[in-house]
Amino acid sequence: MTVLAYRDAVRRALDEEMARDENVIFFGEDVARAGGVFKVTPGLFEKYGEDRVRDTPISETAIIGSAIGAAITGLRPVIEIMFADFAAVAYDQIVNQAAKMRYMSGGQISVPLTIRMAHGAGMSFGAQHSQSCEGWFMSVPGLKVAVPGTPADALGLLKTAIRDPNPVVFLEHKALYADRADVPDGEHLVPFGKAALCRSGQHVTIVAIQRMVQMALKAADLLAQEGIECEVIDLRTLSPLDVETVQLSLRKTARLITVEESPLAGGWGGLVISRIMDEAIWLLDAPVVRVTMGEGIIPFSPPLERALIPDEQRIIAAVRQLGIKR
Amino acid sequence: MTVLAYRDAVRRALDEEMARDENVIFFGEDVARAGGVFKVTPGLFEKYGEDRVRDTPISETAIIGSAIGAAITGLRPVIEIMFADFAAVAYDQIVNQAAKMRYMSGGQISVPLTIRMAHGAGMSFGAQHSQSCEGWFMSVPGLKVAVPGTPADALGLLKTAIRDPNPVVFLEHKALYADRADVPDGEHLVPFGKAALCRSGQHVTIVAIQRMVQMALKAADLLAQEGIECEVIDLRTLSPLDVETVQLSLRKTARLITVEESPLAGGWGGLVISRIMDEAIWLLDAPVVRVTMGEGIIPFSPPLERALIPDEQRIIAAVRQLGIKR
Amino acid sequence: MPPVPLPESARKHMLRTMMLIRVVENQVQTLFSENVIQGTTHLANGQEAVAVAMAAHVNPRRGDTVTCTYRGHSHALALGMQLRPFFAEMMGRTGGCSKGKGGSMHLTDLSIGLIGTFAVVGAGLPISVGAALTAQIKRNGSVHLAIFGDGSVNIGAWHESLNLAAVWKLPVIFLCENNLYGEYTPYLRTSPVAHVADRAAAYGLPAIIVDGQDAEALHAALRQASEHAQNGSGPTLIEAKTYRYSGHSRTDPAAYRPAGELEQWLARDPIQILADRMIADRQIDAQEIARLQAEVEAEVNSAIQWALAQPFPNTETLYEDIWAS
Amino acid sequence: MPPVPLPESARKHMLRTMMLIRVVENQVQTLFSENVIQGTTHLANGQEAVAVAMAAHVNPRRGDTVTCTYRGHSHALALGMQLRPFFAEMMGRTGGCSKGKGGSMHLTDLSIGLIGTFAVVGAGLPISVGAALTAQIKRNGSVHLAIFGDGSVNIGAWHESLNLAAVWKLPVIFLCENNLYGEYTPYLRTSPVAHVADRAAAYGLPAIIVDGQDAEALHAALRQASEHAQNGSGPTLIEAKTYRYSGHSRTDPAAYRPAGELEQWLARDPIQILADRMIADRQIDAQEIARLQAEVEAEVNSAIQWALAQPFPNTETLYEDIWAS
């Protein structure tokens, strides 16, 4: 085990995969010589050279499109879209082209492409640099969506993403970049579609991703003091979605809370509920509560932003709503 | 009452609003001199002139962005994005700019903009010209989303959209353009956020929009022959969403089916379930069934496309799943 | 760029392929009107010379690739797509090049270098740029073609693609089929400059304006661009002045065209131009042309019959081909 | 474009405003390092001349509007944004121009014509084009400014905006602040042409390259563009060659700059250039400059104190300002 920051785990994944496979290339805005605005990728340019690690113009459509073209013709590009919010200027290339080309070609084309993006709130970056954009992508068949919440998962999921023959949207939470935690030494691959059980408990299942897992764990700690035991699940990937782990947990707890860093209408909770519906309807002792930002837009003002994004207090309030009897 | 085709109802709305308010302008690709690829807007160019009705270059970002700028400075632009799928090349202008400018400016800015788009499947137009794109927009606070299913609603909702001081994404179902039905004479405005009860029944509530309402009504007709009475609700707008009408119906039927022309992860059903959850959990006699295309991509091949998109048979199958006892 | 006479065999191949494309497009129109082909179609009759000249420079064994638009039947056929999978795809049937999932607007055949015919305006360009990036990194000497219409020049993807390819000096050729219209709107109503080629300087790129009805002029222009790409000098923008005889798509009667315009262009038919030149050079005669015509018609008809006999895809294939594994 | 001497009062206003902007930017940096301003900031020190020359041509009563980038403090202040709402906004406090919801990257003040400082590269351009469309339709004689950086030229929105404005001959001025870098990457690494202005011809637009450190040269260039717009001749592309003294944002030390580059530019400081000219013309002296400096410093400090005394917004305002009614 080595303690690694989340950002360094991302870099290690890239480094290991670039060393392993010369077809892996990496490009994006300011990622090569400067090492990226979040300082995730310093050193790769020096190590792998100008052919394989490139700075690009500010041209998200060309960045993503050219990565698709390179992927189709034999490379395994990893690209960085600095803030996921900017993917909106090139949404077509992701959802209409990358996601659908294999299908439209009757299976001839593969697009082994990894699109790294920083998303998420909590840094006072305002409405256009803080969104949690998973909903833009997980709603589109043909795309896989990974949402690592820990350094170990950042490492293991990114390596899996790069080896996946399909387009993967890899969403790094920008507020986690400095988080440090144990990461396994040696080759570490985390499979897609396997949620992580972060804490066991019998009273309620809390499903979350990324920074919201941390909030859920804090809430669980506090609730444990009063004898309420929360089971906390980190989905880790949203497409594929590990419904089984959630269902298994519900059989025990009969209560479900989702904690999402996105608007109610844009979050993944609606899909989780839809997928567990068949069984859950008979299992649940209380309505599913989705803790989200509702119909909000992310404000700049730091205290307003903190009030909008779910935190342990709002999770605790949601748990209390469930009327759990110890 | 006059019988009008859906496309002509759209034109009438535009015509009436342009006549009423000289600030209403209209532009898009091939919409002026040629009257649009779906022949929705012939005559407007001749009637209102080159200043107010314009053909544009193929530049969706500039079309939407310039409409935002015109809206902010005192006009009420209506624009056409030929196929909603193409909104993906300009998604930023819709979801990051139009939707958020008012909030980011602390309420200084209004964006009274209507973005008309044709969406939906059933015409063998393939994966990139057939998507139901409501999920791309309804997930974004700051946007209203209208989804008219009849000529009367096309007329009444578009007039409401044009008068709304907020950005409205107005999704016309391309397979409905030739549908003809009664439309009220005189001024006809349909409010946003009011679902329509299309058929009453006590056994199951079927919620749908646009072409799927027709499928639901067909299914209801067939099921009625065996004594199963379906209540069919047309949501008409997705943002705002009329949860009350659905809830009211559920108190009677205790069973809910949503019929969506989009992938499971991209459809509006997850939001409907989330919003009714609190009450529904105690009301429902059966799991909610979402009839969708699942994880599919829309194929060109006409029989394959028909198999993918929900139809009355799949709705009937879903109803049978509910174990309704007459 | 003036035409450079090509060897007889090359001319003959181009002539025959143009005749084949013409016959196919006419048949597609008929099949569409009979509802055998559904959805939509965009015909390239009148623009055949661009396709055959282009295809002459594409070597899939070297790794060359092509992206073009929904108006891509001509390119697919010129590159060598077989008629049977072509027609089966147009009809959405088993045996189609994309198993019926693509249709007229989405033809792909990687074996001939055709990445795809792109239905979203401009979407193919950055993808060709990426194919050229692979070429540059793998140093395999391949050349990549992005084909688009005059109307596509106004979309952001076009700009970003030319810029990125220019900055990285990638081996890609940007080939514009300027057929005077984007859908129903004439080129000059949406462009502030007289020629698409006028935009090349914004990217420091060489530009060539060429007669799009003259296969040999096109061939020469493409050769120059291809050599430029291969010697590491980067992209070229070629503007082929051409014309589509049909409307934009499906049943468009093209009422927006000024009287006489179509006739002017018919008088400069690309098949006729090459045929006349070959006749003048005594490489072909009317009889041989008639024989060729009969031959391609028979081929096309036989392929249509074959395609009509193919079943529609089984619905079990509906969810196949989404994920690679 | 050479400088054209302006009247003394105009010069003095420009000088004072540049000094004010400089003081503000230095204070913003300090407040950021003290965590009083959070999130991110992008300073415009070194680029003050562009802002003051631009603002001289904006008349909000006529309907003129401006969009610029996240590097927009200078533009907001030059247009006349008051210091109190400016600083309150930077701190996310009540009394901010956007009630604290926008922050440094999203300044709006419609009363001075500032539609917004846009945080997505290129996003402001089409919006200015639309404002100019209103002007054309309402025939109100207003002129609209879209301000952007050298790096923004490569985004699709830029291309589409110039094209549409050119085709429709809209009264808009495209004003580029070419400060040699887009974030950490030098202009020439992402552009195939030496000057941003080299791209104007692709849209049939006139272009002006101007010394971005010389407020009077900028003023002349903007006057020409403004007249061009007002007489119905459409847009102009102006490229101001300038430099940001600070790094791109926040704590960027700008290690990517070659040694000596900053010093070269400091030697051509826009405040100094105008001050020297005014001193030479005996319109100001060192004493008066010192007085002005003290004055603006006092103003800025007082505004900061005021802003610091404002409360943070009540969370009840969280869901306000989303919907207009």
Ligand SMILES: Cc1ncc(C[n+]2csc(CCOP(=O)(O)OP(=O)(O)O)c2C)c(N)n1
């Ligand atoms: C992004 C986008 N916008 C609009 C369309 C609709 N559309 C299809 S073809 C076309 C015209 C294209 O004209 P041009 O590039 O000249 O090609 P041509 O059809 O003449 O070959 C348009 C507007 C589209 N497919 N994609």
Ligand SMILES: Cc1ncc(C[n+]2csc(CCOP(=O)(O)OP(=O)(O)O)c2C)c(N)n1
């Ligand atoms: C679409 C988009 N891509 C990337 C970014 C991140 N970004 C912010 S500023 C910037 C550099 C812009 O450079 P330039 O246009 O020269 O303006 P300057 O900062 O030098 O004033 C980048 C890449 C963004 N905000 N929007």
Ligand SMILES: [Mg+2]
């Ligand atoms: Mg054309």
Ligand SMILES: [Mg+2]
């Ligand atoms: Mg710059």
